[in-house]
Amino acid sequence: MIELISKEKIDSSVNRIANQINFDYEDRNPLFISVLSGSFVFLSDLIRKINIDIEIDFIKVNSYKNLKSTEKINFKFDLSTKIKNRNIIIIEDIIDTGLTINTIYNYFLQLKPKSISIATLLFKKDRSNLNFDIDYVGFNIPLDFVVGYGLDYNQKLRNLDSIFLLENKDL
Numbered sequence: 001m002i003e004l005i006s007k008e009k010i011d012s013s014v015n016r017i018a019n020q021i022n023f024d025y026e027d028r029n030p031l032f033i034s035v036l037s038g039s040f041v042f043l044s045d046l047i048r049k050i051n052i053d054i055e056i057d058f059i060k061v062n063s064y065k066n067l068k069s070t071e072k073i074n075f076k077f078d079l080s081t082k083i084k085n086r087n088i089i090i091i092e093d094i095i096d097t098g099l100t101i102n103t104i105y106n107y108f109l110q111l112k113p114k115s116i117s118i119a120t121l122l123f124k125k126d127r128s129n130l131n132f133d134i135d136y137v138g139f140n141i142p143l144d145f146v147v148g149y150g151l152d153y154n155q156k157l158r159n160l161d162s163i164f165l166l167e168n169k170d171l
């Protein structure tokens with residue numbers, strides 16, 4: 001495996017996003033909605049740099065088997081908070097094809113929140129095709145498969161503390 005993004009770079013990017021959210025959401029009590037499983041590490045670092053009132057909830061979806069998208073999103077569990085009239089911020093680990101975030105975004109939209117924004121640590125911008133903006137992006141990355149800092153390969157390697165490119169010889 002080759003390190004793609006060091007923990008120092010991740011830390012400063014998470015800081016930058018937190019500062020923007022602190023500024024953009026002062027007095028708006030946003031609800032952070034973390035998309036499990038991959039985003040829990042990003043969420044946990046991010047929220048500890050947030051200095052305004054926030055709330056947190058989780059949804060769990062999955063779409064990947066091995067290295068390929070199954071092109072089907074399964075909701076494993078849903079929110080426990082009502083989001084009507086709330087300012088919500090969806091927290092993602094990575095946006096690849098955009099299928100997952102598109103499905104989640106449209107699902108939340110029909111629940112009539114006051115606003116929706118999206119924060120993702122990693123964005124494979126060259127592949128995704130979205131008709132809404134991603135508001136907070138940690139890093140635009142190439143299309144290769146990455147692991148660590150919450151991101152898995154077949155449920156493993158989430159515990160690495162920086163982000164690595166998975167090479168063929170690692171499989």
Ligand code: IMP
Pocket residue numbers: 038063064069093094095096097098099100101144145146147151152153
């Ligand atoms: P999308 O629906 O194609 O945007 O894929 C989103 C989901 O696929 C993410 O939340 C991850 O769970 C998974 N995924 C996409 N690319 C990678 C990667 O490079 N490493 C690990 N998981 C990935």
